[in-house]
Amino acid sequence: MSEKIQPTAYPLRMPLPLREKLEESARKTKRSLNAEITARLEESFSHRTLDEVEVAKAAELDREIARLSMESSKYSRALDLLMTKAKAAAGTEDEDSFGPQILEVAEALGRTEREKFQAMMRREMLEN
CATH class of the missing domain: 1.10.1220 (Arc Repressor Mutant)
Known part of the structure; x- marks a missing residue:
């Protein structure tokens, strides 16, 4: 054994x-x-050679950019849905209930887009 x-x-x-x-x-x-x-x-x-390291780093950044793009799309859809609901609730007592939710999702979307932009810049720097 x-x-x-x-x-x-x-x-x-x-x-x-x-x-x-x-x-x-x-x-x-x-x-x-x-x-x-x-x-x-x-x-x-x-x-590994320097080329192999750069290729691996580029692949890692590509995966990160793809993940962030999917996350960004999810937040964009959620924001669109909340905005539609908020517009439908305009003039009702539920009108103010959507503000905090919209702000939270918009902030998450902004953070994700910043992370994606930074990853894209790092990826571009590898190519130059």
């Missing part, structure tokens, strides 16, 4: 801003913090 060797835990101290960046990256790649750190460490030992 073969036994699985369980890796030993290693407490890692790091500056809070670095941890926050890693957590954000882990969230975007849908990995745990441990998996994100492990993947980044393994990548640092791979012997």
Whole structure:
């Protein structure tokens, strides 16, 4: 019978801003913090050429842009629906109930569009 060797835990101290960046990256790649750190460490030992690294980074940015585009479309549809409902409620007592919802969705849409724009700029910089 073969036994699985369980890796030993290693407490890692790091500056809070670095941890926050890693957590954000882990969230975007849908990995745990441990998996994100492990993947980044393994990548640092791979012997890839600069071209391979740039192609991988471009592919990662393309995936991020596609994800953000889908998220942006979702918020745009939600905003359109809320605006339609708000217009239909004009002159009724429900008229004011849509303002906070519209603001929340519009802010989420703005954040997503900014993130997408930044990713697109990073992607463009790779091409130049």
